[in-house]
Amino acid sequence: MSARRRTAExxxxxxxxxxxxxxxxxxxxxxxxxxxxxxxxxxxxxxxIDVVAEKGYAATTVADLTKEAxxxxxxxxxxxxxxxxxxxxxxxxxxxxxxxxxxxxxxxxQGWLARVRAGLEALLSSLAAEPRLARLALVDVGxxxxxxxxxYRAALQRMTPFFDEGRDYxxxxxxxxxxxxxxxxxxxxxxxxxxxxxxxxxxxxxxLPEVLFATYLPYLGPEAxxxxxxxxxxxxxx
Amino acid sequence: MPPSSSAPIGPKDLGxxxxxxxLPAGREDLLxxxxxxxxxxxxxxxxAEAxxxxxxxxxxxxxxxxxxxxSRATFYELFKDKDDCFHAAMELSLAxxxxxxxxxxxxxxxxxxxxxxxxxxxxxxLASRPTFARMAMIEAPSAGGRSYELYASGKRVLQSLLERGxxxxxxxxxxxxxxxxxxxxxxxxxIVGQILxxxxxxxxxxxxxxxxxxxxxxxxxxxxxxxAREAERERTAADS
Numbered sequence: 062m063s064a065r066r067r068t069a070e071x072x073x074x075x076x077x078x079x080x081x082x083x084x085x086x087x088x089x090x091x092x093x094x095x096x097x098x099x100x101x102x103x104x105x106x107x108x109x110i111d112v113v114a115e116k117g118y119a120a121t122t123v124a125d126l127t128k129e130a131x132x133x134x135x136x137x138x139x140x141x142x143x144x145x146x147x148x149x150x151x152x153x154x155x156x157x158x159x160x161x162x163x164x165x166x167x168x169x170x171q172g173w174l175a176r177v178r179a180g181l182e183a184l185l186s187s188l189a190a191e192p193r194l195a196r197l198a199l200v201d202v203g204x205x206x207x208x209x210x211x212x213y214r215a216a217l218q219r220m221t222p223f224f225d226e227g228r229d230y231x232x233x234x235x236x237x238x239x240x241x242x243x244x245x246x247x248x249x250x251x252x253x254x255x256x257x258x259x260x261x262x263x264x265x266x267x268x269l270p271e272v273l274f275a276t277y278l279p280y281l282g283p284e285a286x287x288x289x290x291x292x293x294x295x296x297x298x299x
Numbered sequence: 300m301p302p303s304s305s306a307p308i309g310p311k312d313l314g315x316x317x318x319x320x321x322l323p324a325g326r327e328d329l330l331x332x333x334x335x336x337x338x339x340x341x342x343x344x345x346x347a348e349a350x351x352x353x354x355x356x357x358x359x360x361x362x363x364x365x366x367x368x369x370s371r372a373t374f375y376e377l378f379k380d381k382d383d384c385f386h387a388a389m390e391l392s393l394a395x396x397x398x399x400x401x402x403x404x405x406x407x408x409x410x411x412x413x414x415x416x417x418x419x420x421x422x423x424x425l426a427s428r429p430t431f432a433r434m435a436m437i438e439a440p441s442a443g444g445r446s447y448e449l450y451a452s453g454k455r456v457l458q459s460l461l462e463r464g465x466x467x468x469x470x471x472x473x474x475x476x477x478x479x480x481x482x483x484x485x486x487x488x489x490i491v492g493q494i495l496x497x498x499x500x501x502x503x504x505x506x507x508x509x510x511x512x513x514x515x516x517x518x519x520x521x522x523x524x525x526x527a528r529e530a531e532r533e534r535t536a537a538d539s
Contacts, residue, residue: 117443119356203441206354207495210437214495217488236524238508243492244485248512251484252477274474275481279512282520283474 102140102150104130109151114193118148118205148205149212155198156216162187167223173230174277174289180223181249181272188253189265196262199254220246227280234280241279248275339377341367343388346381347434355385355438382444385434389449392428392435396453399424400460410464411514411522415530417460418486418509422502425490429499436491458483464517478516485512507531 108129112121123144127137141147166183170176188195202213224242228234238244249272256265270290277286345367349358360381364371378384403416425432439450461479475481486509493502507527515523 200441203437204354204356204443206357207352210354211495214492217492233520233524238511238527240489240505240508241511244489244508244512247488248481248485250488252481254484255480271475271477271481274478275485278478278481279485279515283516284519287473 098140101130101132101136105132105137105140105147106151106154109147110155110193110197113148113151113201114196118201121148123147145206145208149209152197152202152205152209152212155194156212156219159184159187159194159198160216160219163220163223173226176226177223177276178269178273181276182266182269185253185265185269185272188257189263192257192262195253195257195265199250200257217243217246217250224276227276231280233282237279245276245279248272248278338367338369338373339387342369342374342377342384343391344430345369346384346388347430350385350438351430351433355434355442360384382442382446385439385442386444386446386449388431388434389439389446392431393449393453395424395428395431396421396435397456400456411518411526414461414464414513415506415510415526415533417457418513419503419506419530419534422490422506422509425494426500426502429494432499432502433494436487436494454483454487461513464514474516482513482516503534506534 105126108126109121112125112129116125121144123134123137126144126147127134137147141150162183163180167176167180170179188198198216202209221242224245227245228237228241231237252268252272252275253265256262256268273290274286277289280286281289342363345363346358349362349366353362358381360371360374363381363384364374374384378387399420400417403420404413408416425436435450439446441447442450458479461482464479489505489508489512490502493499493505507530510530511523511527514526518526
């Protein structure tokens with residue numbers, strides 16, 4: 062399945078409206094079993110995002126998931142061992158989509174400053190467009206136990222190469238602390254999580270100057286970081 | 300040196316901050332180290348251990364009692380429910396963390412020195428209490444309720460202390476108001492990563508990184524790098 066298709070499956074309309082999921086025709090249909098299984102799995106992953114976003118991970122039950130996805134309990138247990146395994150799969154799918162979007166935007170630009178700006182813009186706009194996905198990927202994951210927390214860390218690690226280029230770009234690059242990239246990612250994610258917690262997910266794109274500053278800061282120092290953010294933000298600029 | 304690194308912090312600031320947040324501020328009223336003969340304290344250690352193993356959400360009162368070797372009846376004599384027990388364990392952790400910061404705080408100390416000392420105290424505390432470190436840094440942020448509030452209060456105190464670095468009005472325009480929050484998030488993320496990787500005992504080695512990221516918004520790159528080297532020198536000198 063293409064990335065675009067999965068993105069569409071995982072995409073959610075703004076809060077409040079429930080999107081109808083496509084379901085195979087009822088009764089005796091001729092779709093091959095693997096197609097049905099795949100669509101059931103996708104519905105289930107989408108349901109996991111919806112339900113966990115609405116009720117929180119702790120309160121979510123397997124019954125909630127099967128009801129939301131319109132599948133039987135038996136089918137659920139054929140696919141996943143338990144609620145946790147289903148959540149992890151939904152989580153992986155969501156992170157895949159996000160990381161791919163960031164990577165595509167990053168790689169389309171030349172020069173670290175512009176690349177990081179494009180990558181962060183893509184991250185913020187993706188999260189803003191899909192508030193439930195944003196909450197699942199960055200907030201609810203914390204309460205889903207050690208396995209989910211490790212996946213979350215691994216997902217953050219996938220962003221490291223985007224930041225590491227800053228070390229080559231920075232005049233002082235070699236003198237910087239070993240964990241500079243990890244810390245810059247932590248700052249960006251921390252600022253984003255605070256916005257989500259404050260209920261401003263849909264306005265995340267407005268956070269761009271602050272996350273850009275937090276990203277440039279450890280590599281360039283405050284003066285140069287502020288200057289570069291300012292130039293980026295200028296209306297005459299790109 | 301820029302003025303912000305040498306400006307002392309106001310004399311009553313820290314106490315007021317901690318009081319404003321209604322945080323437990325000292326170690327005096329707490330048993331230190333934890334008393335293995337106290338059932339209450341065994342339960343506090345047990346909830347930290349059990350939630351480190353399977354996550355706070357999945358932890359049951361049965362898990363906590365089994366880990367502590369304490370009966371269910373005793374648990375309910377001491378605590379209302381799981382959340383109540385978790386909250387008590389978080390209070391203990393916060394008291395330790397704030398106590399560590401109060402201990403290195405002095406009104407005459409330059410800001411940068413205070414950051415170096417506070418960061419070292421905090422990292423060493425986490426390293427010395429791995430299960431509590433995990434509970435406070437990983438489980439509490441997503442636990443919700445009163446325990447989350449304690450975690451958030453502790454963070455606000457640290458954030459206010461960092462913002463003292465910004466006492467030069469010229470800087471107000473130059474850096475975003477979220478700089479201290481972002482710096483703390485950066486340090487926290489690094490610490491959490493190390494805890495999850497099983498390197499809690501080695502957290503003090505992150506001191507130069509933490510000092511760099513928390514001072515760079517206010518002192519600039521070169522001075523922050525100098526502060527990071529100085530912090531590492533102080534730490535290794537104290538070790539040997």
